[in-house]
Amino acid sequence: MATAEAEPAAAPAAATRPPWTATLHGWVVTVDHKKLGILYVLMAVGFILVAGAAALMMRLQLWAPNLALLPPTTFNQFFTLHGTTMVFFVGMPLLIGIANFAVPLMIGARDMAFPRLNAFGFWATLFGGLLVYFSMVVPGGPPAVGWFAYAPLTENSFARGPGVDCWALGLIVSGFGTTTAAINFAVTTLSLRCPGMTLRKVPFFVWVMFWTSVQILVVMPPLTAALVMLEFDRQLGAHFFDTQAGGSAYLWQHLFWFFGHPEVYILVLPAFGMISEVVPVFSRKVLFGYEFMAAATAAIAFISLGVWAHHMFAVGMSRALDLFFAAASMLVSIPTGIKLFNWLATVYGGKLVLKSPMLFALGFLSMFVIGGLTGIILACAPVDLQVTDTYFVVGHFHWVLIGGTVFGIFSAIHYWYPKATGRMLSERLAKWQFWLLFLGFILTFAPMHVAGILGMPRRIYTYGPGRGWELWNQLATLGALLQAPSYLLFAYNIVASLWKGKPAGDDPWDAWTLEWATPSPPPAYNFAVVPTVRSRRPLWDLKHPDDPDWKYE
């Protein structure tokens, strides 16, 4: 510390900033959880712009019947890359990145439990993503198999180029990264909480990340195993999914969705946690029903492991399996409903502060409900049989993933950006971003439900006139055009605010968890003194020594 302080004094004031190569080197070799968290987020922002551009092109292609903007194969490759990227290289890295930044600070720890493994996790995710995109330059181009890559479309007989191999290997590599991140979160939460922070007193986001990690540990390896089987089929001539030699396309569906459905909860549980931090602070009340929320989180983590085959009703399983998976899927709505009512009860009677984090949180609360309701509709096997593989499904899961995950993520980024950078984001730009996204999102995905009920299948590159689909597709494309600038505004805001933003101070939101007790941005060592906590809101106790929480909890 003393030497570090002496250095700037020796150099002229303008030269105190290290050369850019040193800065870059520092970021590349870093094992600091805060820098890695920021790297995860930056990587995801890069990927979201690429995959978002692909989505925009697809929407333009579907603007009117029989357009020829994108050739059929290119269209198929675009939706494959779009889905894969958004799930593996945007959604998960954003959630893992934000948690990487926040979790150690929230529990009063110096860093994650395994900092070098943490760095490995980030680089494995990034290079896994690059490996998937490497398929752009191989013969035959990117895979054209959809993000769930149903067999036997992925077998050698149908996908001759190495595109599918890039895809599978990229997901295996990034899967290792995700698994190590999960190990890190689980151990950090279990072992590194500061003195006094029992598991019943962890900030809710930390609790949620723990259960998300448990899910990742259980479902990510089966995906890796399935991808390995696929590569054995393609490279060694094995027959797992090779239906002509007795292999089973049905097995791939089970293996993929055993990962794929819990993945939906891996993508949304952390957003639940983020909302559970933002809503209380901006309602100026404690989180309502913490214990019920905690139990509901664990319940969702368990139940969601047993619902995967609701993606497969149309396969023709058996009546018993259909009934089981329909019932189990509906069961998830109970703990989810508990959460929703607890958030509403937190808001109820509160003194709402409608700053940008809260705006996105309210967007989440309103939109996620609707996505949940169409989810219940889809869980009914008979209804699912009618609308399976139609735009109704596309509308449903985008509603949950944008209305849930993306709104939660934006809420969290607007909440923690001041902590990470020491600067406030522009509220004006954030409000523009919110309203463009909110309206554009509804305009894009609501009409898809209608198009789906009218029978429009997903993944078609064009459609004939006179089926009544034109209007709904045009509305959706207009919505996409309305949404697009909101993401650009966001990217501009997070960059420009580094220079233009108002200085944030340590605790701009008057919040209650430990990260706000550190300077903004926090020093590499996080806490000069290891904090000791006695309640779920240690900063409230600190600010109100006359009326601390621990007297009531």
Added chain:
Amino acid sequence: MTDLSPTPDAPEVLPESAVAPPDHTAGVEGRPEPHKAGMVCFLVSEAAFFSTLIMAYVIFLRHGSAGPTPAEALSLPLVLGNTACLLLSSVTVHLAERSLRKGNVGTFRLLWAATILLGVLFLVGTAVEWRGLIRDHGLTIGVNLFGTTYYTLVGFHAFHVTLGVLSLTAVLGVSARGLLPGTAPLPVTLVGWYWHFVDIVWVVVFLVVYVLGR
């Protein structure tokens, strides 16, 4: 702008006067040891991985297609010897840990080396078995579903045994240089757990492939 200097000036946070007295019922001391917790998490993910492979094996069992069946190709005597090696190695690794705890470093190294030897014997046994399967029965990964699932499952297990042997050897090397402090150093415990896990997986694989599935 994000401050990139290595140690920016930062005020002390939570001055001690403001910190509530520690809740002595849940000090950090009472928490799980991070490396052990990490190993448990890793083994959970490994278990999920092997469960998937075992499931695939069971699903394709008796899905008749051309080529050798398990009953025709698999022979018990060799694999029983392999199994005995692996089971015995679990005992030696356990005894090795115990002698180290008693401060008996020489016995520890001897038993630890015996564990490595038994692991290598298992791998050699597997190689001999595979050679027979390929040469005498014409069973390869591409011949039929039995070959596909068998080589994938048993192969991934053998791969894990290989990793285990390498880790055991690394620990022995560190110990030989006198760099393993204490009577229960973490590498010994953690590699021991990993080895037991690989062993348990083999018991399941043995029962599924060689006993129930034959």
